[in-house]
């Protein structure tokens with residue numbers, strides 16, 4: 001009897017494996033189709049300059065809605081895309097779309113907004129990345145000084161001389177490089193010294209700890225000081241409360257992003273924000 005139970009368990013396990021495999025294939029097919037059929041979408045979250053309280057740019061954030069599966073958050077499908085090999089094609093699509101959109105907004109409204117694009121460490125480590133970026137810049141006509149690339153801290157773990165070289169080349173083009181989710185990865189301060197970035201993005205996990213915990217404030221303050229000591233600018237992510245904003249301001253943080261100001265917006269809503277801000281500059 002024991003034997004047959006084990007047999008059943010084995011079969012059950014196999015069935016689950018097959019099911020997981022089917023799901024994986026379905027998701028891969030769907031994501032591939034969504035990309036090919038231009039059904040992915042970018043939303044844009046404003047970045048605020050705390051010196052002027054104005055919108056200086058926006059981060060492009062990918063959205064995927066599937067009629068059967070519903071909204072699938074990027075935290076779930078980006079790692080999946082990295083596993084199944086779709087991430088590079090997605091990265092090129094996002095870069096093209098975001099650059100073209102930024103150029104259009106800047107031209108139509110006489111602005112100099114800087115657009116930030118998230119790029120997977122896998123993609124940036126792929127040969128030909130810089131050439132691809134160069135051709136997207138040429139094709140879309142974006143001023144490279146108004147383009148920012150966000151890379152997660154994770155990539156520092158397996159950083160190589162090649163990666164450092166790629167980042168240097170991107171910066172020579174005028175592109176701003178940001179280290180995303182700072183403080184949540186595994187990087188040592190030594191890596192940070194070697195890694196030629198322009199901006200540190202303090203992860204929301206630290207911003208959330210600001211109030212009312214005093215240790216949270218000490219941590220944020222130390223991170224901002226560290227960034228400034230290394231000549232880096234600081235963006236705080238996920239600012240939701242005025243109290244958080246006040247602490248960040250007090251400690252010299254340059255830029256913020258978060259629901260306190262705005263959620264990521266559709267193209268239509270971001271256009272409205274621009275129009276309202278341009279016609280009523282005091283609103284921010």
Ligand code: C2E
Pocket residue numbers: 045060061062073074075078094118119120150180181204237238239240257258259260264
């Ligand atoms: P991220 O680059 O760190 O982006 C910040 C995330 O925080 C976004 O989540 C944003 O919507 C969310 N957020 C912004 N303000 C607040 C706030 O005040 N409170 C809270 N609770 N959340 C806030 P989202 O859009 O779900 O993206 C999650 C992650 O997926 C991103 O983290 C990024 O790592 C990745 N991702 C998104 N779009 C892309 C893309 O086009 N390419 C790549 N490679 N990764 C992407």
Ligand code: MG
Pocket residue numbers: 059118150180
């Ligand atoms: Mg980001």
Ligand code: MG
Pocket residue numbers: 180181182201203237
């Ligand atoms: Mg982040």
Ligand code: MG
Pocket residue numbers: 181
């Ligand atoms: Mg993140």
